[in-house]
Amino acid sequence: MKLSILKLRTLLNKKYSLFLLVTVLFWLKTYFTYVTQFNLGINNNMQKFLLFINPISSALLFFGIAMIFKGRLQFILMIIINFILSALLYANVVYYRFFTDFITAPNLLQTKNFGELGGSTKALMKPYDVLFFVDTIILILLIVFKVVKVKSKRVGSRAVLTIFACAIMTFIVNLSLAEADRPQLLSRTFDRNYLVKYLGAYNFTIYDIIQNTRSSAQRAFADSSDVNDVVNYTKANFAEPNKVYFGKAKGMNVMYISLESFQSFAINYKMPNGQEVTPFLNSLARGNDNTVYFSNFFHQTGQGKTSDAEFMMENSLYPLPQGSVFTTKARNTYEAMPQILKQKGYESAAFHGNTKSFWNRDEMYKSLGYDRFFDSKYYNMSPENTKNYGMKDKPFLKESISYIKNLHQPFYSKYILLSNHFPFGMDKEDTDFPEGDFGDSVVNKYFQSANYMDQAIEQFFNDLKKDGLFDKTVIVLYGDHYGISENHNPAMEKVLGKKITPFENAQLQRVPLFIHVPNIKGGENKTYGGDVDVRPTVMHLLGINSKDYVQFGSDLFSKEHHQIVPFRNGDFVTDKYTSVGGTLYDNATGTKVDKSLGKDADAIVKKQLELSDKVVYGDLLRFYKPKGFKNVNREAINYAIDQEKIPKRFLSK
Numbered sequence: 001m002k003l004s005i006l007k008l009r010t011l012l013n014k015k016y017s018l019f020l021l022v023t024v025l026f027w028l029k030t031y032f033t034y035v036t037q038f039n040l041g042i043n044n045n046m047q048k049f050l051l052f053i054n055p056i057s058s059a060l061l062f063f064g065i066a067m068i069f070k071g072r073l074q075f076i077l078m079i080i081i082n083f084i085l086s087a088l089l090y091a092n093v094v095y096y097r098f099f100t101d102f103i104t105a106p107n108l109l110q111t112k113n114f115g116e117l118g119g120s121t122k123a124l125m126k127p128y129d130v131l132f133f134v135d136t137i138i139l140i141l142l143i144v145f146k147v148v149k150v151k152s153k154r155v156g157s158r159a160v161l162t163i164f165a166c167a168i169m170t171f172i173v174n175l176s177l178a179e180a181d182r183p184q185l186l187s188r189t190f191d192r193n194y195l196v197k198y199l200g201a202y203n204f205t206i207y208d209i210i211q212n213t214r215s216s217a218q219r220a221f222a223d224s225s226d227v228n229d230v231v232n233y234t235k236a237n238f239a240e241p242n243k244v245y246f247g248k249a250k251g252m253n254v255m256y257i258s259l260e261s262f263q264s265f266a267i268n269y270k271m272p273n274g275q276e277v278t279p280f281l282n283s284l285a286r287g288n289d290n291t292v293y294f295s296n297f298f299h300q301t302g303q304g305k306t307s308d309a310e311f312m313m314e315n316s317l318y319p320l321p322q323g324s325v326f327t328t329k330a331r332n333t334y335e336a337m338p339q340i341l342k343q344k345g346y347e348s349a350a351f352h353g354n355t356k357s358f359w360n361r362d363e364m365y366k367s368l369g370y371d372r373f374f375d376s377k378y379y380n381m382s383p384e385n386t387k388n389y390g391m392k393d394k395p396f397l398k399e400s401i402s403y404i405k406n407l408h409q410p411f412y413s414k415y416i417l418l419s420n421h422f423p424f425g426m427d428k429e430d431t432d433f434p435e436g437d438f439g440d441s442v443v444n445k446y447f448q449s450a451n452y453m454d455q456a457i458e459q460f461f462n463d464l465k466k467d468g469l470f471d472k473t474v475i476v477l478y479g480d481h482y483g484i485s486e487n488h489n490p491a492m493e494k495v496l497g498k499k500i501t502p503f504e505n506a507q508l509q510r511v512p513l514f515i516h517v518p519n520i521k522g523g524e525n526k527t528y529g530g531d532v533d534v535r536p537t538v539m540h541l542l543g544i545n546s547k548d549y550v551q552f553g554s555d556l557f558s559k560e561h562h563q564i565v566p567f568r569n570g571d572f573v574t575d576k577y578t579s580v581g582g583t584l585y586d587n588a589t590g591t592k593v594d595k596s597l598g599k600d601a602d603a604i605v606k607k608q609l610e611l612s613d614k615v616v617y618g619d620l621l622r623f624y625k626p627k628g629f630k631n632v633n634r635e636a637i638n639y640a641i642d643q644e645k646i647p648k649r650f651l652s653k
Helices: 002-012 017-037 045-066 071-099 105-109 111-124 127-144 157-181 192-199 201-220 226-236 279-285 305-315 337-342 358-368 393-404 441-466 486-496 502-507 531-541 595-618
Strands: 253-259 291-298 347-352 372-374 411-416 473-479 513-516 523-530 564-566 572-574 577-580 583-586
Touching: 017 045, 017 071, 017 127, 017 201, 045 071, 045 157, 045 192, 045 201, 071 127, 071 201, 157 192, 192 201, 201 595, 226 595, 253 305, 253 441, 279 291, 279 441, 279 513, 305 337, 305 358, 305 411, 305 473, 305 531, 337 347, 337 358, 337 411, 337 531, 347 358, 347 393, 358 372, 393 411, 393 441, 441 473, 441 486, 473 531, 486 502, 502 577, 502 583, 513 531, 523 531, 523 564, 564 595, 572 595, 577 595, 583 595
Parallel strands: 253 411, 253 473, 291 523, 347 372, 347 411
Antiparallel strands: 291 513, 473 513, 564 572, 572 577, 577 583
16 A cells, blocks of 8 residues: 555656646546536537547646746646636536526626526535536645645746647647538637537637627727717618508517528429428418518528528618627627617517527527527427427427417517428428429428428417417518528529529528518518618507617618618629629629629618628617617526516406
């Protein structure tokens, strides 16, 4: 026994033994925590490997700092660094147990947010939690009992540089492999789960702090004078509401339904056997149920895809050229529909059959003013009810009805559908609709999931009618972004029966927009428009003049509506021309024309994108408040409350 202790003491007192021991123990502890405490959705061997190696670079980097110093200070720093990193890991574990999410820089800087855990904190702690600090305890014991002796000599600078170089190289390899498995990982941050899964909790924290620092710097250089040009421009380009439609839906409920990846080519499309892909939506396109169908409506999303569509629909601002507003500017001041309608007595709620952190919605929805957020926690997420990114549309909409009944009227609500998501297709028990036969499995399956979504919408409409809500509610259904990319153009040429040129590809960015209003006549509307036009359109239907609000869209029903649809990359579509990559096409013929014919539209597009970016990057709306508008009080919104325990509030009998 004594011989073994002596050998251990001799081994630990070698030059780099303690450093290696601390690094390895911390690495293995972190990996064990990932596997046992977090549900990161590991789907393949590459992700398993990355999860295993991603703590290494952080451990080398942080413990390498201690190696710069000598003697007792080196030991003290090792203990402090180990304790801080362990505390951060444990804080994430406790936070995750309650929120199913990871702590971000704003959480760390605003510690009062942890108060949301309230009296549940003790309940979240487990007896075995001391194990998260076991390596710290071991390190302290080794030093207290002098198993490891203090070294008076400093470690050579070459050795320290080697440690840091190893940390950097390990991270580069980690990131390269992560990018191979998940392209654009850092530029398209779907979910904090992804960053932790691929890069690790500590690297995620570093990344998150950098992102927030950059964002704060851009915001810091802005001042109140910057917003004047924006306000003057939007007011000068305001389109007066159409008197025929203005106020037609005053006091009514509002529902937005996001039709995942749904493009307009599927409307009225028939399979070779004659079956309609979306028979119910086709009926709405014909004007049934007092529904107006905008057949020349285009998505304007960037890298943020679904989240970009939500952002534009509710703010009439453009998305960012890179990344998602939801993940990079979630704490900005906005003039979004939920908050605008709150001044009119509306209660707002968002419904989503996925985790609340996806696209950072739990943070962004607070800034938009949503009172309530019903995420996957409130739904039956059994295997038969879920696919891809979350809950199937039919059970999702069916279960949402019970929550809708408990909202105050009038209410503003939003529903994010998920079934029609890449790679599409449905479980056999959910559909008997045939796949396509176009030589591409993705395209073939698209028609199955689109048909399933169509059935879910019909079911939802029928439920609303049965519960007496249909004739009290404005319902906005919109395709959020394209579903089939250019990579599948050969199959899409078979679907459409024509060659897909750059012009035709731009036309494929049409997504459907349906607006059901009980008091108006339905039918097709051929006005050209995009996502940013929806907020002023709905506001005017509700009898709220949008002129004082910063907006880059205009009322689709207005006789002064601007039929120019900018895309995030600077391309655009108008009622006459389409501009793609600097080439102008005539809409009627699809042929190239003199680009000078689109000169005025091009100038407008560039101006709007420039001003919108200034608003978002500089958080300029904090300097401007329309008359009668109250800014969101984020601290008053708490999605951690178990909403099922709120006393039931029933609709009028």
